Amino acid sequence: MKVMVVDDDPATRLVTAIVLEETAGFEVVQVESGLKAVEEARRELPDVILLDLVLPELDGPEVLQQIRSDEQTRSIPVILHTADDESGGLRQLMDLGAAGFILKPFDPLRLAQEIVRILDRGHS
Numbered sequence: 782m783k784v785m786v787v788d789d790d791p792a793t794r795l796v797t798a799i800v801l802e803e804t805a806g807f808e809v810v811q812v813e814s815g816l817k818a819v820e821e822a823r824r825e826l827p828d829v830i831l832l833d834l835v836l837p838e839l840d841g842p843e844v845l846q847q848i849r850s851d852e853q854t855r856s857i858p859v860i861l862h863t864a865d866d867e868s869g870g871l872r873q874l875m876d877l878g879a880a881g882f883i884l885k886p887f888d889p890l891r892l893a894q895e896i897v898r899i900l901d902r903g904h905s
Contacts, residue, residue, distance in 0.1 A: 783808045784896065785827040787818040787844065788862065789836050793885070797831065797862075797892070805893030815839025819847045822854045829900060831883070834863045834874075842874055849878045860899055862887075 784807050786797045791813070798809040810825050812818045816838035822830060830848070834841030841861065848854045858880035875882070881899035883892070 782829065783810065783825065783827040785810045785812060785818070785821060785825060785830045786862075787812045787815070787830060787836065787841075788833040789813055790833075793833075796889070797887075800889040800892050801896075804890065807893065813837075815841070815844045818844045819851075819854075822848055822857060823851065826854070827857060829880075829896060830857055830859045831862045831896070832859050832879075834861060842877070845874060845877055845879060858900055858903060860896060 784801055786794050786809055788794045788797070794811045794813065798811055801807040801809050810821060810827060812821050815836040818832065819839065832841050832844060836844065845859055848857060848859060859878070861874055861879050861882040862885060863882065864885040880903045883895050
């Protein structure tokens with residue numbers, strides 16, 4: 782499974798990539814900004830996108846909207862990866878087409894399982 786990890790924090794990207802590659806054998810594409818996320822989604826066509834909400838250039842909600850509005854990328858599941866939901870905005874983003882969310886900090890040993898669980902729930 783190819784996972785695109787979008788996060789502006791290099792340490793978070795690296796840890797997430799290592800965890801997914803080592804525990805589940807996933808192929809990981811790391812992206813550091815919202816604008817690059819839209820471009821790379823079109824180029825890489827990942828199986829799933831793990832998307833941080835706070836990003837430079839375009840924030841997570843804008844990235845989600847652009848991915849959903851592009852015929853080439855609209856069917857790629859997007860899982861939100863965020864530190865908190867104090868704004869209650871996750872529910873609104875779910876309504877815009879996010880497949881689910883995983884809160885940070887995440888359990889490294891369960892991250893791949895959580896991604897698969899969310900994807901399976903979306904296909905049932």
